[in-house]
Amino acid sequence: MLRETPAPEPVPAEAPAPSSPPLEVASEVGRLRQVIVHRPGRELLRLTPQNKDELLFDDLLWVRRAQEEHDEFTAALAGVGAEVLHLSDLLRETLAVPEARAYVVDHTFGGRLYGPSAAPALREMAQAMDDAELAEVLLGGLTKREMLDRIAAPRSLVLHDLALDALVLPPLPNHLFTRDTSSWVYDAVAVHHMRMPARVRESVHYEAIYRWHPRFAGRAHHRWSAPLADARATVEGGDVLVLGGGTVLVGMGERTTPQGVELLAARLFAAGAADRVVALTMPKARAFMHLDTVMTMVDQRSFLKYAGLGMLPSSTLTPGPDGLRVVHHEPEHMHAAIAEAMGVTGLRILTPEQDAHAAAREQWGDGCNALALSPGLVVTYDRNATANAYLRDMGIEVVVVPGGELGRGRGGPHCMSCPTIREGI
Numbered sequence: 497m498l499r500e501t502p503a504p505e506p507v508p509a510e511a512p513a514p515s516s517p518p519l520e521v522a523s524e525v526g527r528l529r530q531v532i533v534h535r536p537g538r539e540l541l542r543l544t545p546q547n548k549d550e551l552l553f554d555d556l557l558w559v560r561r562a563q564e565e566h567d568e569f570t571a572a573l574a575g576v577g578a579e580v581l582h583l584s585d586l587l588r589e590t591l592a593v594p595e596a597r598a599y600v601v602d603h604t605f606g607g608r609l610y611g612p613s614a615a616p617a618l619r620e621m622a623q624a625m626d627d628a629e630l631a632e633v634l635l636g637g638l639t640k641r642e643m644l645d646r647i648a649a650p651r652s653l654v655l656h657d658l659a660l661d662a663l664v665l666p667p668l669p670n671h672l673f674t675r676d677t678s679s680w681v682y683d684a685v686a687v688h689h690m691r692m693p694a695r696v697r698e699s700v701h702y703e704a705i706y707r708w709h710p711r712f713a714g715r716a717h718h719r720w721s722a723p724l725a726d727a728r729a730t731v732e733g734g735d736v737l738v739l740g741g742g743t744v745l746v747g748m749g750e751r752t753t754p755q756g757v758e759l760l761a762a763r764l765f766a767a768g769a770a771d772r773v774v775a776l777t778m779p780k781a782r783a784f785m786h787l788d789t790v791m792t793m794v795d796q797r798s799f800l801k802y803a804g805l806g807m808l809p810s811s812t813l814t815p816g817p818d819g820l821r822v823v824h825h826e827p828e829h830m831h832a833a834i835a836e837a838m839g840v841t842g843l844r845i846l847t848p849e850q851d852a853h854a855a856a857r858e859q860w861g862d863g864c865n866a867l868a869l870s871p872g873l874v875v876t877y878d879r880n881a882t883a884n885a886y887l888r889d890m891g892i893e894v895v896v897v898p899g900g901e902l903g904r905g906r907g908g909p910h911c912m913s914c915p916t917i918r919e920g921i
């Protein structure tokens with residue numbers, strides 16, 4: 497792996513000890529016990545002024561600094577005793593399982609993407625790599641020049657048309673935001689179909705990890721998704737908040753569709769894992785791309801909320817005799833609808849007082865994207881001084897980490913974490 501600063505040495509994949517706690521995310525704010533993150537790597541060195549928009553980044557990152565920032569972030573998680581799993585390790589270890597390797601290679605270098613001439617040659621090239629090299633290529637992508645270092649040019653119209661430095665396999669810089677591609681909701685996981693083309697391939701990696709990695713394979717957990725199949729019914733994990741006690745809050749903004757929410761709710765209800773899903777209708781805009789960019793939970797009934805979000809129309813889904821029962825609420829009842837679903841008398845909404853410009857700037861810098869480590873203890877970016885000071889005034893303990901570089905991808909601590917084990921409240 498081409499790293500700007502050294503990363504910890506990989507350790508061999510191990511199945512969890514039989515006594516380890518079950519995979520389950522029982523709430524948004526209960527004690528965080530295990531979490532998947534991704535340290536920025538070579539994929540971010542592929543970002544250029546020309547491709548950054550398509551790859552969903554607003555700027556080019558200084559990768560070395562981003563890695564240092566990320567190391568501080570993971571140290572904060574480990575500092576409270578959470579087990580930190582690195583996506584790159586999980587992927588490399590998964591590729592050691594022959595069925596997993598074949599699945600990933602087939603879904604990465606498919607004939608429909610590369611044409612019948614190049615696809616078999618690219619698959620053969622990938623199968624000849626060792627696990628570490630293949631993981632690095634899957635995350636960081638591959639240029640035509642790098643391909644030609646490995647194999648003779650296949651006679652392919654698709655590849656012939658590519659310039660030498662063009663990417664035969666695009667990088668996946670948004671793997672940084674592990675929250676979005678899969679989510680654990682109570683005792684099961686959904687591997688999401690991603691809305692934006694730049695992120696679709698991320699799901700192949702999680703599908704393989706949860707099916708074949710010794711840490712996850714064979715451990716009793718349901719699935720809230722059909723493997724890579726729910727193409728139009730998109731849900732992204734940044735839109736999903738597990739409120740606890742059988743309630744889930746989902747945002748329908750730029751990424752998550754109503755179809756996706758209904759499908760998720762139906763699966764949760766059928767398994768008895770949840771009995772209330774509240775769906776919020778959000779603006780379809782990049783600044784509101786996921787619910788967690790505008791609203792996150794910080795203790796048992798407190799939410800940090802962006803002033804510019806306002807009140808949104810919402811709907812409560814519950815199991816009905818012939819499927820889903822859906823009740824719609826006017827925007828002014830948004831907080832009441834969430835509180836009712838949670839079975840509490842009211843929410844504490846935390847919105848720092850600041851002028852509209854300052855609020856918009858902090859929200860753009862992920863000021864509302866807090867990650868709870870336990871009830872009332874959160875990690876946030878240091879740059880959002882007003883939100884952090886306000887949270888402290890409100891009795892929330894705040895651990896700050898630097899986010900000057902990481903934030904350029906439009907995600908904060910909540911986006912950069914995929915909890916796999918979290919206690920209830």
Ligand SMILES: NC(=O)NCCC[C@H](N)C(=O)O
Binds near residue numbers: 675788
């Ligand atoms: N939950 C989140 O808000 N994740 C941040 C995703 C940022 C990424 N650049 C994207 O556009 O998908």
